[in-house]
Amino acid sequence: xxxxxxxxxxxxxxxxxxxxxxxxxxxxxxxxxxxxxxxxxxxxxxxxxxxxxxxxxxxxxxxxxxxxxxxxxxxxxxxxxxxxxxxxxxxxxxxxxxxxxxxxxxxxxxxxxxxxxxxxxxxxxxxxxxxxxxxxxxxxxxxxxxxxxxxxxxxxxxxxxxxxxxxxxxxxxxxxxxxxxxxxxxxxxxxxxxxxxxxxxxxxxxxxxxxxxxxxxxxxxxxxxxxxxxxxxxxxxxxxxxxxxxx
Amino acid sequence: xxxxxxxxxxxxxxxxxxxxxxxxxxxxxxxxxxxxxxxxxxxxxxxxxxxxxxxxxxxxxxxxxxxxxxxxxxxxxxxxxxxxxxxxxxxxxxxxxxxxxxxxxxxxxxxxxxxxxxxxxxxxxxxxxxxxxxxxxxxxxxxxxxxxxxxxxxxxxxxxxxxxxxxxxxxxxxxxxxxxxxxxxxxxxxxxxxxxxxxxxxxxxxxxxxxxxxxxxxxxxxxxxxxxxx
Numbered sequence: 001x002x003x004x005x006x007x008x009x010x011x012x013x014x015x016x017x018x019x020x021x022x023x024x025x026x027x028x029x030x031x032x033x034x035x036x037x038x039x040x041x042x043x044x045x046x047x048x049x050x051x052x053x054x055x056x057x058x059x060x061x062x063x064x065x066x067x068x069x070x071x072x073x074x075x076x077x078x079x080x081x082x083x084x085x086x087x088x089x090x091x092x093x094x095x096x097x098x099x100x101x102x103x104x105x106x107x108x109x110x111x112x113x114x115x116x117x118x119x120x121x122x123x124x125x126x127x128x129x130x131x132x133x134x135x136x137x138x139x140x141x142x143x144x145x146x147x148x149x150x151x152x153x154x155x156x157x158x159x160x161x162x163x164x165x166x167x168x169x170x171x172x173x174x175x176x177x178x179x180x181x182x183x184x185x186x187x188x189x190x191x192x193x194x195x196x197x198x199x200x201x202x203x204x205x206x207x208x209x210x211x212x213x214x215x216x217x218x219x220x221x222x223x224x225x226x227x228x229x230x231x232x233x234x235x236x237x238x239x240x241x242x243x244x245x246x247x
Numbered sequence: 248x249x250x251x252x253x254x255x256x257x258x259x260x261x262x263x264x265x266x267x268x269x270x271x272x273x274x275x276x277x278x279x280x281x282x283x284x285x286x287x288x289x290x291x292x293x294x295x296x297x298x299x300x301x302x303x304x305x306x307x308x309x310x311x312x313x314x315x316x317x318x319x320x321x322x323x324x325x326x327x328x329x330x331x332x333x334x335x336x337x338x339x340x341x342x343x344x345x346x347x348x349x350x351x352x353x354x355x356x357x358x359x360x361x362x363x364x365x366x367x368x369x370x371x372x373x374x375x376x377x378x379x380x381x382x383x384x385x386x387x388x389x390x391x392x393x394x395x396x397x398x399x400x401x402x403x404x405x406x407x408x409x410x411x412x413x414x415x416x417x418x419x420x421x422x423x424x425x426x427x428x429x430x431x432x433x434x435x436x437x438x439x440x441x442x443x444x445x446x447x448x449x450x451x452x453x454x455x456x457x458x459x460x461x462x463x464x465x466x467x468x469x470x471x472x473x474x475x476x477x
Contacts (some may be wrong), residue, residue, distance in 0.1 A: 005418065022339060048427075055257070062453065063448075064410075064450045064456075065452065065453045065456040065457065066414065066453055066456070067413075067414035067415070067416075067417035067428070067452055068414070068416055068454045069417045069420070069421075069428060070417055070431075070445060070448055070449050070452060072430055072450070073249075073428070073431075073432065073435075073441070074442070074445040074446065074448075074449060077441035077442075077445065078380070078435075078441045078442035078445045078446065079442070080441075081439075081440075081441050081442055082442055087456050123391035124464070132330070135435055138422075168306070168307070171309075172307075172309040172310065172311075173309075174309075175309035175311045175312060176309075176311060177312075178311070178420075179421060186309060186312050187313070188310055190315065193315075199302060199316065199320045199323065200320045200323070203312055203316040203319070204394070206309045206312060207304075207312055207316070210307055210308050210309060210312070211304065211307040211308065213307075214306070214307035215307070219405075237317075
């Protein structure tokens with residue numbers, strides 16, 4: 001039993017390592033671009049004008065209401081086919097990229113993450129106390145400055161735990177890239193199973209690597225959370241910790 | 248209108264299988280969730296550790312990996328067990344459908360146990376104390392005080408989980424269960440029209456999640472009918 005584990009881990013360590021690298025790459029790019037895209041979506045989503053609200057609402061609704069694997073197939077096979085049918089595209093220099101599942105995967109993950117994060121941000125923005133926004137207005141801040149200096153910092157503080165969850169969700173979502181032939185961590189495990197017929201050893205090894213990634217991510221995000229909540233922390237400790245002046 | 252190269256019925260059949268999958272997972276998910284929540288709140292340390300590690304592990308592993316592990320690994324495990332029991336070489340195939348149900352129940356059960364734990368903790372302690380003072384046994388307290396209220400506190404969480412469950416059933420297509428995604432893939436392959444078929448599949452899922460959201464919202468209103476006027 002354990003010999004098989006060691007066999008898988010030593011003989012196929014390169015596959016697992018490459019799989020890990022691709023998984024990490026997909027995760028970082030999806031989360032980074034997804035978050036950037038989510039900000040305008042969330043801001044538009046909380047708008048009072050129905051015409052502005054409608055587009056992000058529909059986008060978020062569609063991406064949250066359908067399975068990611070379906071979105072991925074729709075993008076890779078569906079949109080991929082439409083692209084392939086364009087006249088002369090297959091001789092064009094962009095074809096190398098346009099037929100590569102990697103880009104379709106990334107695009108799907110970025111859009112999906114954006115939809116989920118935007119929904120989280122919407123909740124955060126709406127929970128910023130109205131008094132703070134009024135105070136900012138009263139100080140003469142423009143709406144843009146209010147967002148930059150009041151609403152966004154408060155929002156990040158509030159949504160951080162949910163955001164952490166969503167990053168872990170995205171990590172797990174990257175495993176779907178293996179269904180469109182990308183060899184990320186799950187893909188590597190499937191390849192090892194196909195080669196060795198040792199499903200337990202391969203899948204559990206991959207599972208352990210995922211757990212390690214989640215552990216490291218959780219630790220890192222906890223540290224950032226502490227930084228984000230630094231102002232509250234101090235307030236909590238005030239009565240007990242700080243000695244009265246002059247003592 | 249719903250012709251789809253003569254495959255409209257196939258897609259509807261797929262939709263039916265998806266519904267079957269969801270409804271098959273649901274009872275197991277609730278049972279595992281209740282057991283997990285009780286384990287986490289137990290006064291025995293061992294049970295707490297088991298309950299906690301179960302959620303931590305499942306939370307960190309992709310659903311797809313669990314499905315693959317149970318589908319490929321489960322067959323071997325049951326085959327070994329059958330060989331050990333019967334003493335001769337046997338060939339066992341667990342149907343992909345049930346291995347998928349098992350995998351999703353395992354995954355969703357972990358999340359459900361979090362939901363139920365939170366729900367159990369939101370029951371006011373005073374009520375439990377009152378029940379104890381009335382001389383109820385722990386069993387009675389669970390059945391008469393905790394369980395009826397658990398439902399109300401857990402519904403919003405379960406609503407969320409059921410949405411996730413509907414979407415996760417699509418992953419079972421990977422091991423060949425002919426639900427919506429698989430049917431769409433077959434249609435897309437044979438008719439050379441992936442965009443159309445996947446679009447229809449997505450719309451079907453959107454309809455399912457919307458209906459589930461609607462039903463759960465009604466249930467939530469109903470469960471809160473005694474409280475709403477407060």
